[in-house]
Amino acid sequence: MGSRFPDGLRDAWGHENKFELGDWFFYPIKDERFFNKTWDDVIRANELKQEELPHGFVTLATNGSGDELGFLKDDRETIYAWWHEINDLEVAAHSFEAFVEVTQAESDVLETFCERVEKNGLVFGLSAEQDEGWAYAPSHVEDTDVLLFFSSRELALACRVKEWADYHVIELPVELFLERWLPNMSDDELLCGLDWSSELVGLEYDPETILEYFE
Structure with a gap:
């Protein structure tokens, strides 16, 4: 994807690969040992949704209603919510830690x-x-x-x-x-x-x- 994930998120994945925060379900890191649980991994999600997501936006989580949570490639600290119905990005928090x-x-x-x-x-x-x-x-x-x-x-x-x-x-x-x-x-x-x-x-x-x- 050409971008590093936020440090706080990588730490969270280290504790639990597949988790949720509030209304958001975070995509896991693909793990061949647990393929049934991690098949819908974060890389796959971004590849499948590349055409519909805003330019430069990397999705990390979904709320199950078509909206996505993620960051921009040129600003990997700020967390944004993308509301698909109005195609709008909104700042959710200034860092992953703040979002948590x-x-x-x-x-x-x-x-x-x-x-x-x-x-x-x-x-x-x-x-x-x-x-x-x-x-x-x-x-x-x-x-x-x-x-x-x-x-x-x-x-x-x-x-x-x-x-x-x-x-x-x-x-x-x-x-x-x-x-x-x-x-x-x-x-x-x-x-x-x-x-x-x-x-x-x-x-x-x-x-x-x-x-x-x-x-």
């Missing part, structure tokens, strides 16, 4: 949030009005808004700061959250902010990712 850290953090926050709301049966939010509306913030990664959801009343109360100081804490049954809110948000291309800090900083999730966790 972000993915692990996303998984930890999502798991904790889902376990808590499943246990107490409620999702919490903030609203300027007592019985309607929902607090949101602009997304840091996409041209859309992020609705904030909390797994406890205490976490929601902690975000009543600055312009949100007079907001009310509101409750949403988890069944309604899963059956109506998340599907509608997905249709409207909105994102979810889960258990953001009192500085209104946190990770953003696609509603479909949360729905998949509960399936």
Whole structure:
């Protein structure tokens, strides 16, 4: 392929040849001893997809929906996601190590949030009005808004700061959250902010990712 793989990825392959991170399934290095498990290796994947991938892009992983994760030959450190439907490259992380850290953090926050709301049966939010509306913030990664959801009343109360100081804490049954809110948000291309800090900083999730966790 005319390019070295990122150092962090080569170290990861050394621990486990075929692995996944978040939604991404990483192609293995071909190993004749385990051909049945490594036949769809990273070299083969790039050869087969060469015509459809962006020029200079080397794929390392797929999400199973046609999108690919990889790097550019002239910048082997930065990790990019290639979204096939819009044929667009987006920076996923500035290094493979950073990608691992972000993915692990996303998984930890999502798991904790889902376990808590499943246990107490409620999702919490903030609203300027007592019985309607929902607090949101602009997304840091996409041209859309992020609705904030909390797994406890205490976490929601902690975000009543600055312009949100007079907001009310509101409750949403988890069944309604899963059956109506998340599907509608997905249709409207909105994102979810889960258990953001009192500085209104946190990770953003696609509603479909949360729905998949509960399936």
